[in-house]
Amino acid sequence: MALRVFLQNNMNKTFTQLENFGHSLKAPSYLVQPKTADEIYETFQLAKKMGLTVTARGGGRSYNDAALNGGGIVLDTSGMKQITEWDSTTGLVTCEPGVTLQELWQKVLPDGWWPPVVSGTMFTTLGGCLAANIHGKNNFKAGPIGDHVVEFTAVLPTGAEVKCSPKKNADLFYAMIGGYGMLGVFISITLQMKHAYSGLLEIHAWPTSTLKKQLSDLEENAPHYDYIVGWLDTITIGHGQIHAARSLAAGEDPNASENMQLKNQSLPSRLFGVMPKSLLHYFMSPFFNNLGVWAVNNAKYIASLRKHTFRQSHAAFHFLLDYVPLWERSYGRSGLIQYQSFLPKETALQTWTEILSLAKKRGLPSYLGVTKRHRPDKFLLTHAVDGFSLAMDFKVTDASRARMSSMLQEFDQIVVANGGRFYFAKNSETTAETTLKFYGNETVAKFKKLKKRCDPNGLLESDLYRRIFGE
Secondary structure (H helix, E strand, O other): OHHHHHHHHHHHHHEEEEEOOOOOOEEEEEEEOOOOHHHHHHHHHHHHHHOOOEEEEOOOOOOOOOOOOOOOEEEEHHHOOOEEEEEOOOOEEEEOOOOEHHHHHHHHHHHOEEOOOOOOOOOOEHHHHHHHOOOOOOHHHHOOHHHHEEEEEEEOOOOOEEEEOOOOOHHHHHHHOOOOOOOOEEEEEEEEOEEOOOOEEEEEEEEEOOHHHHHHHHHHHHHHOOEEEEEEOOOOOOOEEEEEEEEOOOOOOOOHHHHOOHHHOOOOOEEOOOEEHHHHHHHHHHHOOHHHHHHHHHHHHHHOOOOEEEEEEHHHHHOHHHOOOOHHHHHOOOOEEEEEEEEEOOOHHHHHHHHHHHHHHOOOOOOEEEEEEEOOOOOOOOOOOOEEEEEEEEEOOOOOHHHHHHHHHHHHHHHHHOOOEEOOOOOOOOOHHHHHHHHOHHHHHHHHHHHHHHOOOOOEOOHHHHHHHOO
16 A cells, blocks of 8 residues: 555656667656565556556566556566575475576576576566566477476456466466466466586587578487577578587586586676676677678688587576677667567578568668577467577667568568467567467467456556557
8 A cells, every 4th residue: 555655646756768678669657666466466556546557577678568568557576586485405496576587597506406498698587587488598498488387476457366387277377478467467486497417518519501501400409409509690691600508417527516606607797807898889889780790790600610619607608698788789879679580490491581681682681690499388379389480680770760660570471471470578560460360369369368357457568568469
């Protein structure tokens, strides 16, 4: 009650402009920072009284509008960050939604465990990870993070708290995970960690000269590794490199206990021990144009031509996006858009060849491409296929924004026509019509039926929800 009264009397003080991670989208919202489930419910009550909508936000790491709610209330759950239970014998951990992947792995690794699925940055929150059902470089083997959730508790806009697992309230379990926070707000999450017998991974790196070779190498080599990912030069189409990683078995690392200490996992804050990495994006920015990226990508490819094997810490391998703080600022004041599509293995090559050629023809090439191998899963709003994903970064300018939007919607039609899907922590241009095509009428109807049950007054909305479901 205290929070609701405070907010009602101070709404003008909480009104702020929020951005997506790529700084390409902005939305003014009332920002609320709850600390308890009761405060979340109080916010729902206030929203209902004032005719506003609510969406949850964690680390703000989504590339699109998943955590934006123009004119409405945004629940910043990043302050709910307690690890409430940790059993180092079983590997079970229970956390509040604001706990980040960084805080999670730093808690469990010294005891010989590692999160089963992580994103490319350690600064995502667990609530956000479940809402988007994130995937990692081991999706082909481990599936998305939802496959490792033992149970969760969520608070609904009605004030009810529901506990869900694969066996209890299973329909909500498989819909809330990957449901982008539109059915309820996670308040407690129990995950199963996986054993780690060393703080190091064994990495095998090799070049690929064509997109066809990269995809075939991903498919053929994935069964032999724990993680695999490809870098793709999307300007000189096809040049690339694969990094495949193997977890070390018990006894394979003579310095295992030392390597699992946090001091040996931290990413250095300075380049060559001198320049603060937080300044690097200023020096990178002049190269973020078609010619500059072409030169950098060619230099990277030439440097990758030698096959090599080395050992690398878990943090260094998994969290490449954290090597350069604020790297996304290198794209300039209008930011970047990331476009990620998922294609069956039968159609991926022809589809992405067409898309990459089209981007080059339009003079709007992607500056970065990342490929992964995937498998299907059981979640209602799944983005998974038996195939591959390609994530591409595009620089946005005032002059190119309209052309970029049109091109990406054209990409959508090509992807859907070839059996593809999308991941809505990324794509920012996909329309409701396209969403309906790849989810299908039955899936969308089932999700909306659950939403009516969990959120009868339609309080939970985001810019993303209105865009992809046309509401």
